[in-house]
Amino acid sequence: MNALELDSVRRAYGGVVAVDNVSIDVKRGEFVTLLGPSGSGKTSTLRLIGGFERPDAGAIRINGIRIDHLPAYQRDTTTIFQSGALFPHKTVAENVAYGLRMRGVAKADIAPRVKQALEVVRLSGYEQRYPAQLSGGQKQRVALARAMVVRPAILLFDEPLSALDLSLRLQLRAEIKRLHEEIGFSAIYVTHDQGEAMAMSSRIAVMRGGRIEQIDRPEKVFGEPANEFVYTFIGESCCLKARIVAGGAADSDGEPIDLRLSNPPGDGAWRLYIRPSRMHLGRADMPNGLKARLDFTEFLGDVHRYHFKAAKLELFVDHPGAVAHRPGDLVDIGWQTADMIAYQ
16 A cells, blocks of 8 residues: 555646646655756645645545545644744754644653654754754754654655755755665655755656656656656756758757767757766767867866857866866867757
């Protein structure tokens, strides 16, 4: 039995359809991330699951039981918000115990469960502190402990790391990943951060305009996108807008470019996408290539990013080290056929 099922769920606000016929199954122990740009419907979907909104159509089931007619407090879910939403006048232990008390758990069982939950999130010894005495990361750990201690059928994460600085975000991301692998809870996670989605998820649902464009393992979403939107949204890519004709190629304005393709997609206007990390400098020997002039360089820490122009085409290549080329130099850029995808 699945932990969660959304069956053709729809929600509109006036004339705006926020969630449009969405269907998702979350297996027990699975971590599914809703990923998409602002306004794609991911937060609205989460709110429908949590009971903060009611669907206009469709069904929502938890452990096989339909719950879309129930208020939030009667659903077997717990939501972790961006702010943590801790009670400022309660201690850490009281915050974590709150959900247990509301569910009528026996008083004798509350203390050991709170102790265990704080051990899991590595906050033993913080029981008597108040939220004002905690760092942002510690507050989110308390919120996570409070959510897990009630042992819900599914945990709902509403962009819980977005307000944290980068180093703390990476640390908490790893902590949530560790806890999921150790405990195996079922979760729906909402984020606009692709790195979080890739690192943490069993599967990713990429959303646009209230619909799911693709739902699959992170490796499949990145390497085998269902359509052009998914490809361009996930990760970085260069788009070569080229007009291909027998015997040559040109940019979108018709100016010739020195483009070499081992397996041309056919005559006409095409959008050729390649990841910047999959292109190689000074490689005229590769099956596909383009001669372009170096425009400028960025140092990004792990790599140097080289920006090129070929007629009206612009592209950038990530290279692990500095090269001898200077702005204005004509450079051979090569790539493998499997690393390019074409759309018309």
